[in-house]
Amino acid sequence: MLLKILFKNFRSSLKDYLLFFIHQSLMVVIFFVMTFFYRIAFKVREMDNVSSLASFIYAAVAIVVIITLVSTNMNLRNYLMIRNKDYNFLAILGIRPQMLYLILCVEFAMGSLLAILVGLLSGSFCVLGIANLLTKAGFQNDILLVSIWNYLNSSFIFIVIIVICIAGNGKYFSRSGNKENSESTIEWESYKAYDLPFLLIGCLIVMGILVNLWFYYSVLNSLISMVLLVGSACLIVFSGSRFIFKKMRKNKKWYYQNLLTSNRMMYQFNKNKKLLFTIFSLNFLIFYLMGSITSSYGALINAEDQESYPYDVVAISELKMDENVINESGITAFETILILPVYDSSDNSEPHYWGISLNSYYKLMGKEEALAGKEIILISQQEGAQNNATTAMKRVLTIAGSSSNYQIQKYFQEIIFGKISNKNLNNIIVFSDEEFQQKYSDSNNEMTLFLGEIPMNFDKTAFDQSNLLVTVYKQDLLQQIKNENQIMFLIFILLGLIMMIQLGSSLYFRFFTDRNQFLADARFLKQLGMTDKGIKKIYTKETAMLIFLPIVTSFLWSGFFFCAEMKFQNVDFLENSGLFMAFGISYFLIELAFYKILERQLVSHVSYG
Amino acid sequence: MDILQICSLKKKYRKKISKGTVVETVAIDDLNFKIESGSFISIMGKSGCGKTTLLKLIGGLDTPTEGEILYKGKPLTKLSHDQLAQYRREQIGFVFQDYNLMDSLTIKENIMLPMLLDNKKLKEIEESVMYYAQRFGIRKHLNKYPGELSGGEQQRASICRALSNNPKLILADEPTGNLDSQSSKEVVRCLKEMNQELGKTVALVTHDPYIASFADEVILLKDGIIERCLVNHMEKDQFFKILTKHLNAF
Numbered sequence: 005m006l007l008k009i010l011f012k013n014f015r016s017s018l019k020d021y022l023l024f025f026i027h028q029s030l031m032v033v034i035f036f037v038m039t040f041f042y043r044i045a046f047k048v049r050e051m052d053n054v055s056s057l058a059s060f061i062y063a064a065v066a067i068v069v070i071i072t073l074v075s076t077n078m079n080l081r082n083y084l085m086i087r088n089k090d091y092n093f094l095a096i097l098g099i100r101p102q103m104l105y106l107i108l109c110v111e112f113a114m115g116s117l118l119a120i121l122v123g124l125l126s127g128s129f130c131v132l133g134i135a136n137l138l139t140k141a142g143f144q145n146d147i148l149l150v151s152i153w154n155y156l157n158s159s160f161i162f163i164v165i166i167v168i169c170i171a172g173n174g175k176y177f178s179r180s181g182n183k184e185n186s187e188s189t190i191e192w193e194s195y196k197a198y199d200l201p202f203l204l205i206g207c208l209i210v211m212g213i214l215v216n217l218w219f220y221y222s223v224l225n226s227l228i229s230m231v232l233l234v235g236s237a238c239l240i241v242f243s244g245s246r247f248i249f250k251k252m253r254k255n256k257k258w259y260y261q262n263l264l265t266s267n268r269m270m271y272q273f274n275k276n277k278k279l280l281f282t283i284f285s286l287n288f289l290i291f292y293l294m295g296s297i298t299s300s301y302g303a304l305i306n307a308e309d310q311e312s313y314p315y316d317v318v319a320i321s322e323l324k325m326d327e328n329v330i331n332e333s334g335i336t337a338f339e340t341i342l343i344l345p346v347y348d349s350s351d352n353s354e355p356h357y358w359g360i361s362l363n364s365y366y367k368l369m370g371k372e373e374a375l376a377g378k379e380i381i382l383i384s385q386q387e388g389a390q391n392n393a394t395t396a397m398k399r400v401l402t403i404a405g406s407s408s409n410y411q412i413q414k415y416f417q418e419i420i421f422g423k424i425s426n427k428n429l430n431n432i433i434v435f436s437d438e439e440f441q442q443k444y445s446d447s448n449n450e451m452t453l454f455l456g457e458i459p460m461n462f463d464k465t466a467f468d469q470s471n472l473l474v475t476v477y478k479q480d481l482l483q484q485i486k487n488e489n490q491i492m493f494l495i496f497i498l499l500g501l502i503m504m505i506q507l508g509s510s511l512y513f514r515f516f517t518d519r520n521q522f523l524a525d526a527r528f529l530k531q532l533g534m535t536d537k538g539i540k541k542i543y544t545k546e547t548a549m550l551i552f553l554p555i556v557t558s559f560l561w562s563g564f565f566f567c568a569e570m571k572f573q574n575v576d577f578l579e580n581s582g583l584f585m586a587f588g589i590s591y592f593l594i595e596l597a598f599y600k601i602l603e604r605q606l607v608s609h610v611s612y613g
Numbered sequence: 614m615d616i617l618q619i620c621s622l623k624k625k626y627r628k629k630i631s632k633g634t635v636v637e638t639v640a641i642d643d644l645n646f647k648i649e650s651g652s653f654i655s656i657m658g659k660s661g662c663g664k665t666t667l668l669k670l671i672g673g674l675d676t677p678t679e680g681e682i683l684y685k686g687k688p689l690t691k692l693s694h695d696q697l698a699q700y701r702r703e704q705i706g707f708v709f710q711d712y713n714l715m716d717s718l719t720i721k722e723n724i725m726l727p728m729l730l731d732n733k734k735l736k737e738i739e740e741s742v743m744y745y746a747q748r749f750g751i752r753k754h755l756n757k758y759p760g761e762l763s764g765g766e767q768q769r770a771s772i773c774r775a776l777s778n779n780p781k782l783i784l785a786d787e788p789t790g791n792l793d794s795q796s797s798k799e800v801v802r803c804l805k806e807m808n809q810e811l812g813k814t815v816a817l818v819t820h821d822p823y824i825a826s827f828a829d830e831v832i833l834l835k836d837g838i839i840e841r842c843l844v845n846h847m848e849k850d851q852f853f854k855i856l857t858k859h860l861n862a863f
C-alpha cells in the first residue's frame with residue numbers, strides 16, 4: 005500500500021523533478037570528465053615532476069565539488085518548496101514526518117541512480133570526444149585511459165554530495181508542516197542607517213585590495229584578495245542599493261510614479277539576497293576564468309611563434325659547469341651566459357639583483373636595437389625592489405623543483421625566449437662587459453645559462469648526470485606547454501560550463517518556485533486595470549535585474565581583480581583582448597537567451613489571467 | 614437608468630483531456646438581467662454555478678462565448694484589450710475573497726495603486742486615501758504591510774482600494790468568505806455604506822443569506838441560469854428568513 009502511494013507520489017512529481025534530474029545528470033557527467041583529467045594529472049605527475057598541471061587539476065576538482073555541493077543543496081531546498089503542498093497534504097493524511105523524509109529519500113535514491121546511469125553513459129561519450137581531441141593535439145594515447153576507477157569515483161563523489169544534501173535538509177521535516185516562504189515582508193524600515201558607512205568601508209576594502217595586489221603579488225595574497233573582493237562587492241551592492249532606495253523613497257513624487265517597478269525590484273532584491281550572492285560569486289569566478297582562459301590560450305599561441313629563437317637547448321647551472329659535460333653530450337657549438345648575483349652592501353643573504361653582461365643580453369634577447377648606444381642599462385632600480393629581484397630569479401630556479409606552478413613556468417619561458425618586454429625585466433641589471441668582468445672576478449657563485457643547438461645524436465643521459473640545476477629542451481618544453489595549455493583550456497571551459505549550469509539551474513528553480521505568486525500578482529494587477537503590456541514590463545524588469553545585476557557587478561569586479569593580477573603575471577592582456585571579448589560576448593548572449601526563455605515561460609502566462 | 618444589461622450571456626470552458634476529446638463545461642447558460650444604477654444586488658448560488666465566472670465577464674477579465682454585456686449601453690465585446698484595461702481602471706472596483714493586496718506594498722501604497730496607475734496628482738491621491746481610510750477605520754494601519762493586519766482589516770483596505778478610483782460599479786466576490794462573522798458584518802456594512810452614501814452600484818456574490826439580506830435584490834443562480842429573482846421590499850430580518858427558506862428549497 006505504502007509503496008503504491010510512494011510510486012504514485014513520485015510519478016505525479018515527475019515533472020517538477022525533471023529539472024532537478026537533468027541537473028544531477030549533468031553533474032555526473034562533469035564529475036566523470038573531471039576524474040578523467042584527474043587521472044591525466046596523476047600520470048603527468050608520475051612522468052614529469054616539473055608539471056604544474058597536476059596541482060591545477062586538483063584545485064579544479066575541489067572547486068567543482070564545492071560548487072556542486074552548494075548548488076545541489078540550494079536546488080534541493082527549492083525542490084522541497086515546490087513539493088511543500090504535497091508534503092502538507094500527506095501530513096494531513098496522517099503520515100508521520102519521518103515517513104515523509106523517507107519518501108523524499110526514496111524519491112531521490114531512485115532519481116539519483118537514474119541520473120548516475122544517464123550521466124555515466126553520456127560522460128563516456130564526452131570523454132571519448134575529449135580524448136580524441138587530445139590525441140589529435142599530440143598527446144600520447146597511453147595516458148588517456150578510462151577505467152572502472154573513473155566510473156566508481158565519479159559515482160561515489162556524486163552519491164556523497166547527495167547524501168550530505170539530504171541529511172542537511174532533514175530539519176525541514178522535523179519542523180511543523182506548514183512552512184511557507186516566510187521571508188516575505190520588506191524590512192527596509194527596520195534597518196538602521198548604517199548603509200553609508202558600510203558602503204564606504206566596502207569601497208575602502210576594494211581599494212586596499214587592489215593597491216595591495218598592485219604592489220605585492222603572491223598566490224596566497226591573490227586568493228585571500230579574491231575572497232575579500234567578493235565580500236566587499238556584496239557589502240557595496242547591498243548597502244549601496246539600500247542607501248539609494250531610501251534616498252529615492254524620500255523623493256515622493258518620483259517614488260510613487262514608479263511605485264510598482266521600484267518596489268517590486270527592491271522586494272525581489274531583498275528576498276533573493278542569497279541567490280544574488282551566489283550568482284555574483286559564480287559569475288565572478290566565470291569572468292576570472294575567462295580571463296585566465298584568454299591568457300592561457302594566449303600563451304599557447306605565443307608558444308607557437310618562438311621559432312625565431314636561435315637556440316634549442318637552455319640549461320641553467322648554479323655551479324661553474326665543466327664544459328666537457330656539454331661536449332660529451334654531443335653539443336659542439338654552444339654559448340654560455342653568466343649570471344651574477346648582486347648583493348646589497350647591507351644584507352648578504354639575498355642577492356639584490358641579478359646581473360648579466362651586455363654581450364650576454366644580446367645573446368639572450370636576440371635583439372640589439374633595444375640597447376642602442378647604451379653601455380649600462382639599469383632596467384629597474386626602484387627602491388624596495390629587492391623582493392622583486394630575488395623572487396624573479398627564484399621563479400626561474402623553482403623550475404628545478406617540483407613545486408613549480410603554471411605562472412612561474414610561463415614566466416621562465418618568457419625570460420628564456422625573450423618574450424618579456426623591457427618593462428618587465430625589472431630584476432636583471434645589464435652591465436657593460438668590462439664592469440661585468442670586474443664583478444665576475446670578485447664573485448664565486450654565479451649561475452651559468454648554457455645555450456646551444458641540439459644535434460641529432462644528442463645524448464640526454466650525459467646531460468642528466470651532470471650537476472645541472474635544470475635542463476630545458478626547447479622542443480620538449482614547447483610541446484609540454486602546448487599540451488598543458490590545451491588541457492587547462494579544456495578544464496577552464498569545463499569549469500565555466502559547470503558554473504553556468506549551476507547558475508542557470510538555481511535561477512530557474514527560483515523562478516519556478518515563485519511562479520504561483522507571480523501569476524497571482526499578475527492577476528491582481530490586471531483587475532486593477534493594468535494592461536498586459538504594463539504587467540509584462542514590470543516582471544521583465546524584475547527578472548532582468550535578478551539575472552543581470554550580479555553579472556554586471558561581477559564583470560566589473562573581476563575586471564579590476566584581473567587587471568591588478570596581470571601586472572604581476574606579466575600577461576599582456578590587451579594582446580588577447582579580442583579573444584576575451586569573444587568569450588564575454590558569447591557568455592552574454594547565452595545569458596540573454598536564458599533570460600528570454602525564462603521570460604517567455606513566466607510572462608506568457610500573464611495573458612491567461 | 615440601467616448601468617449594466619446582460620443579454621443572453623453564455624460562457625463555456627473547453628478543456629482538452631487527451632487527443633480528440635474535448636470536455637466542455639457550461640459555466641453560464643443564457644443569462645438575462647439588468648442592474649440599475651445605484652442599486653445593491655446580490656448573487657447567490659451553490660458552488661460551481663458560475664458566480665465567479667459572471668463577475669469576471671462583467672469585469673472584462675474574460676470574454677463571453679455568446680451574448681453581450683452592455684455597460685451604460687455600450688457592448689464590452691467591442692472593446693480592445695487596452696480599452697478593457699481602461700474600463701476596469703476607471704469604472705470597476707474589485708473586492709475578492711483573498712483580499713488581493715500586494716505583500717510588498719504598504720496598505721497606503723496598495724490603496725494608492727489604482728490612482729497612481731491613472732496618473733492622478735499626488736496631493737489628490739493622498740487626500741482621497743486619507744478620506745477612505747478614515748471612513749473605513751484603517752487609518753492607523755496605513756503604514757503597515759498586509760501581513761501585519763487581520764483579515765477583516767485587510768478586506769476593508771481592499772474595499773478602500775476598490776473605491777479609491779471612484780468607480781461606478783463595485784464587484785465583490787465572496788468578500789466575507791474568509792472572515793469570521795463579526796468581521797463579515799463590518800465588511801458588509803462598509804459595502805452597504807458605500808452603496809447608500811456614495812451612490813455606488815454594488816454586485817455582491819455570497820453564500821451567506823445574512824450577508825445577502827443587505828441587498829436590494831437577490832439573484833439566485835443554478836447551473837448557469839437564473840433560478841429566481843427576489844426583490845427586497847421588507848424588513849431585513851424578514852427578507853433574511855425568506856432567503857433562507859429559498860436556499861433550503863434549492
Ligand SMILES: Nc1ncnc2c1ncn2[C@@H]1O[C@H](COP(=O)(O)OP(=O)(O)O)[C@@H](O)[C@H]1O
Nearest residue numbers: 626638639640659660661662663664665666667
Ligand atoms: N478556467 C476554467 N476552466 C475550466 N472550467 C472552469 C474555469 N473556471 C470555472 N470553470 C468551471 O465553470 C463552472 C463555474 O465556475 P465558477 O464560476 O468559479 O463557480 P462559483 O459559482 O463557485 O464561483 C465550474 O463548473 C467550474 O468547474
Ligand SMILES: [Mg+2]
Nearest residue numbers: 661664665666
Ligand atoms: Mg467562486
